[in-house]
Amino acid sequence: MFRVVQRIWIPMVVVMVVAIAVFAVSRLHGVAGSPAHVPNAIRDGSEPVIPKDVIYEVFGPEGTTGQANFLDEHSQPQRVNFTTLPWSYTISTKLMSVFANVVAQGNSGALGCRITVNGEVRDEQSVTAHNAQVFCLVKSA
Structure with a gap:
């Protein structure tokens, strides 16, 4: 009898662990948004x-x-030459998030940059130096 128990105890433990896991997952589906419980407006793929x-x-x-x-x-990355200031470029997108970055260098002693998202200024920098260079960044717009 001891030999039989010694041979089957590992498969029995594996079967019990799998059964408990299946039960737990099936219960979680009922609680945490299985497709059967999600409203039609969300399930349409939009x-x-x-x-x-x-x-x-x-x-x-x-x-x-x-x-x-x-x-x-x-x-x-894009590069443009400007011959006079102010210079601007507009992006219109429906992406969930946009990484916005602009770097500019000019031949004057002062330069500034600004990134605006839907009318809200998200970053603005200005520099005074010989052949000024300026950098603006918005990590998630």
């Missing part, structure tokens, strides 16, 4: 969309020339 307008701005003295590097709506 996602909430909040359009975002992100505006990059570079400002400084009139006649300042230079270049701006920024991330577009697909987070791809």
Whole structure:
């Protein structure tokens, strides 16, 4: 008898653990949003969309020339040369989150940048230095 118990005790423990796990998961499905308990409005596959307008701005003295590097709506780096200030670029997107970044350098002694999301200024920096360079960043817009 002892040999039989010695041979089957491990498979019996495994079967009991699996049975307890199946029971626990089935109970959690009933409590934590199984598809049967989710309202139809949520199950239709649509996602909430909040359009975002992100505006990059570079400002400084009139006649300042230079270049701006920024991330577009697909987070791809872009470079533009500006021949006068202020300079701006607008992104309109329906993505859940946008990483917004602009770096600018000009040939004047003062330069500033600003990132606005849906009318709210999220970052603004200004610098005074020879051939000023400025950087603005919004990690999650």
